[in-house]
Amino acid sequence: MGLIAEDRRSIVDRVKTMSPIFIGAMVFYLLFALLFRSHQRRQRLSKLGERAPSVPSQLPLGLDVLITAVKRIHADQFFEWGREILNVPGRTVELSMLGISIVMTDDPNNIKAILSTKFSSFGKGETFHEIWRDLMLDSVFATDGEVWHTNKDYLREHTAKFRPTDYAITEKHAQHLIRNISDGQPHDCLNEIDRFSLDVVSDVFFGTSAGTLLTEEQPIRESVEKMYNANTQKLLLGDLGALLPGNKAASKVVDDYLNDLIDTASSDTTKDPTEKARKEQTLLGSMVVRGTSRKLIKDQLMAILLGGKDPASIAITWALYQLARNPDMVETLRKEIESTVGMSNPPEPHNLKNMPYLHNIVQETLRLHSPLGFNIRTALKDTSLPTGSGPEGKDPVGILKGTHVIMANASLQRRADLVGPDADTFNPRRWESWKPAIWAYLPFNHGPRICLGKNFAVMQVEYILCRLFQEFKGVTLVSEDGGEGGKGTEVKIRIALNTKPAEAIMLRFVK
Numbered sequence: 100m101g102l103i104a105e106d107r108r109s110i111v112d113r114v115k116t117m118s119p120i121f122i123g124a125m126v127f128y129l130l131f132a133l134l135f136r137s138h139q140r141r142q143r144l145s146k147l148g149e150r151a152p153s154v155p156s157q158l159p160l161g162l163d164v165l166i167t168a169v170k171r172i173h174a175d176q177f178f179e180w181g182r183e184i185l186n187v188p189g190r191t192v193e194l195s196m197l198g199i200s201i202v203m204t205d206d207p208n209n210i211k212a213i214l215s216t217k218f219s220s221f222g223k224g225e226t227f228h229e230i231w232r233d234l235m236l237d238s239v240f241a242t243d244g245e246v247w248h249t250n251k252d253y254l255r256e257h258t259a260k261f262r263p264t265d266y267a268i269t270e271k272h273a274q275h276l277i278r279n280i281s282d283g284q285p286h287d288c289l290n291e292i293d294r295f296s297l298d299v300v301s302d303v304f305f306g307t308s309a310g311t312l313l314t315e316e317q318p319i320r321e322s323v324e325k326m327y328n329a330n331t332q333k334l335l336l337g338d339l340g341a342l343l344p345g346n347k348a349a350s351k352v353v354d355d356y357l358n359d360l361i362d363t364a365s366s367d368t369t370k371d372p373t374e375k376a377r378k379e380q381t382l383l384g385s386m387v388v389r390g391t392s393r394k395l396i397k398d399q400l401m402a403i404l405l406g407g408k409d410p411a412s413i414a415i416t417w418a419l420y421q422l423a424r425n426p427d428m429v430e431t432l433r434k435e436i437e438s439t440v441g442m443s444n445p446p447e448p449h450n451l452k453n454m455p456y457l458h459n460i461v462q463e464t465l466r467l468h469s470p471l472g473f474n475i476r477t478a479l480k481d482t483s484l485p486t487g488s489g490p491e492g493k494d495p496v497g498i499l500k501g502t503h504v505i506m507a508n509a510s511l512q513r514r515a516d517l518v519g520p521d522a523d524t525f526n527p528r529r530w531e532s533w534k535p536a537i538w539a540y541l542p543f544n545h546g547p548r549i550c551l552g553k554n555f556a557v558m559q560v561e562y563i564l565c566r567l568f569q570e571f572k573g574v575t576l577v578s579e580d581g582g583e584g585g586k587g588t589e590v591k592i593r594i595a596l597n598t599k600p601a602e603a604i605m606l607r608f609v610k
C-alpha cells in the first residue's frame with residue numbers, strides 16, 4: 100500500500116513539474132489520435148455500407164442510452180424497449196454507448212446473414228468469451244473456430260441420438276417431480292421444472308443424476324444463477340465488462356461438482372453390468388474411457404449443464420403458465436392424451452409423434468416465449484448486414500470488426516406483420532394453418548450453430564407435459580394476493596442470458 104501511495108505521489112509531482120507547453124502538446128496529440136481513429140473508422144465503414152439508425156441520445160458518449168438500457172434490464176422491460184426501438188423501417192438500430200457500438204436487429208435477412216450466409220464473419224468473440232469464461236469455460240457456447248469445432252464433435256455424437264434408456268430415465272425423474280407437486284400446494288414452477296431438467300440431463304449425459312428433486316439444498320443451481328445474472332449485466336459494458344471480476348465462490352461450487360463427477364466416473368464401482376455399460380456409454384463415461392483430458396471433459400459437461408437444463412425448463416414453465424391461463428386448452432390436450440396413450444401408461448416415442456395438439460403447444464410456446472430470445476454475436480472482421488440503413492431501411496449496414504450484434508429473436512417471433520394481428524396471443528391452433536418462414540422462427544437457431552440438443556429438448560418438453568396432464572386434471576395460477584384460477588397479470592420477461600419469467604409462476608396442480 101505504502102509503495103503504491105509513494106508511486107502516486109511521484110506521478111503527481113512529475114505532472115506538476117511538466118511545462119504547460121508539454122501538457123498542451125500531449126492533450127493535442129490525444130485529441131488528434133481520437134479524431135484520426137474516428138475518421139479512419141468512418142472511412143472503413145463507408146466502404147461496407149451505411150450506419151443503421153441510432154437510438155437517439157441527448158448526453159455525450161450515449162450515456163443516457165446506457166442508463167436506459169441498464170434501467171430497462173433491471174425493470175425486466177428490455178424486451179419491450181427492444182420492440183420500441185426496433186420499430187424503424189429496416190428493423191435494425193445502433194446503440195452507441197461509451198464508444199461501444201451495439202447493433203440490434205429483428206430482421207430475418209440480417210439474422211440469416213449472421214447465422215448462416217456470413218457465418219465466418221460473426222462469432223462469440225473474445226469479449227463474450229472472457230465475460231462468460233467463469234461459467235461457460237471454453238465450451239461450445241463461448242468459443243469459435245477450431246476450439247468450437249472440437250467441442251461440437253465431442254457433443255454431437257451424444258446429443259444427436261436417443262439412447263434406449265432415455266425414456267425410462269425421464270420417467271424416473273418425472274415421478275420425483277409429480278410426487279413433489281402432488282401436495283395440493285402452490286409451487287414455484289420454474290424452480291421445480293429446473294430441478295427436473297437438471298436431474299434428467301445429468302443422468303442421461305453424465306451417468307449420475309444431480310438428484311436435485313430429492314433435496315432442498317441447491318448449491319449448483321444457485322451458483323449458476325448468480326453467474327447468469329452478473330455476467331448478463333457485464334455484457335452491456337462490452338470490453339469494460341470483461342475486466343470486472345467474476346464470482347469466485349460460485350465458480351468453485353460448480354467446479355467442485357464437475358470434479359466430483361469426473362472422479363466418480365473414473366473410479367466407478369457400479370456392480371450391475373447393464374448399468375455399468377450404460378454409464379460407460381454416456382458423454383462423460385465415454386470421455387473418461389478414452390482418456391480425454393480433464394479440461395476438455397469439463398468444457399463438454401458444462402455445455403450440457405447449461406444447454407440442457409435452462410432453455411428446456413424455461414420452455415416447460417412458459418407452457419404451463421399459458422395452460423394454467425387457458426383451461427380449455429388443457430381439456431383439449433387431455434382428450435388427445437387419452438385417445439393416444441391413455442391416462443395410465445407413460446408415453447412411448449410413437450405416442451408423442453401422434454399428438455399434434457401437444458406438438459403445437461410446444462411450437463407456440465417456443466414462438467411466444469423463446470427461451471433464448473436475445474442472442475449476441477461479435478463481428479470477427481469488417482463486414483455488413485444485408486439490410487437496415489437508408490431512408491427505407493433497405494440498404495446494407497456496415498459493421499466494423501468488434502461490433503456486437505444482438506439478434507432479437509423474441510421480438511422477431513412476435514412481429515404482427517410476420518405472424519398476424521394476434522402475434523402476442525398464445526394460440527397453439529395457429530400452427531394448423533400457419534407456417535413461418537424459416538428465418539422468422541428460430542427458437543433453436545439455424546445454421547452451423549443450431550442447437551445440438553433440439554430433438555432431445557422437444558422430447559423432454561412433450562414428455563413432461565403429457566405426463567403432468569395424465570396425472571393432473573388441471574393446473575391453476577396462484578397470484579401473490581392468493582387469488583386463483585384466473586389469467587393473472589402478464590408475466591414480464593427477464594434477461595439473464597436466457598429469457599425467462601421475471602417473477603415466480605406459482606402453480607397448483609389439481610388431481
Ligand code: HEM
Nearest residue numbers: 239406407410411414470471542543544548550551552556
Ligand atoms: C427447449 C429447449 C432448448 C432450446 C430452446 C434451445 C435453444 C438453443 C439455441 C437458440 C442455441 C444457439 C445458441 C447460440 O447460438 O448462442 C442452442 C445451442 C445449443 N444447445 Fe440448445 N436449446 C434447448 C435445449 C437443449 C438441450 C436439452 C441440449 C442438450 C442436451 C442443448 C444443447 C445445446 C448445445 C450443446 C448448443 C451449442 C451449439 C453450438 O454452439 O454449436 N440444448 N440451443
